[in-house]
Amino acid sequence: MPDCVILSDSLNHASMIQGIRHSGAKKMVFKHNDMADLEAKLASLPLHVPKIIAFESVYSMCGSIAPIEKMCDLAEKYGAITFLDE
Numbered sequence: 001m002p003d004c005v006i007l008s009d010s011l012n013h014a015s016m017i018q019g020i021r022h023s024g025a026k027k028m029v030f031k032h033n034d035m036a037d038l039e040a041k042l043a044s045l046p047l048h049v050p051k052i053i054a055f056e057s058v059y060s061m062c063g064s065i066a067p068i069e070k071m072c073d074l075a076e077k078y079g080a081i082t083f084l085d086e
Contacts, residue, residue: 001025004050007041007080009033009066011059016085020054032059035070042078051080 004025008017011032020027030038038053045051053075055066068084075082 001050004052005045006052006054006083007038009055009059011061011064012054012056013060013085016054016056025052033064033067035067035074038071039074039078042074042080045078047079051075051078052083053080054083054085056085 004023005028006020006023006025007028007030008020009032010029012020028041030041042051042053053071055071057068058065066084072082074080
């Protein structure tokens with residue numbers, strides 16, 4: 001997607017981070033599982049800009065679980081799609 005911005009959780013696994021780098025898309029990193037930080041970053045982007053929220057369901061490094069429902073709600077509110085790494 002031209003001009004796509006990927007919003008990536010700060011604790012995403014190295015392989016996802018590498019994939020984001022190789023995509024050539026602009027990247028914004030939000031604080032781990034911090035929905036206020038994610039929303040602030042989403043709100044800073046124009047509505048017409050394609051956005052992907054990239055996160056994991058369970059973070060292997062720390063065992064935390066993503067607030068999937070809240071992330072999906074924010075994606076819908078700001079016209080983003082989600083990418084969930086299992």
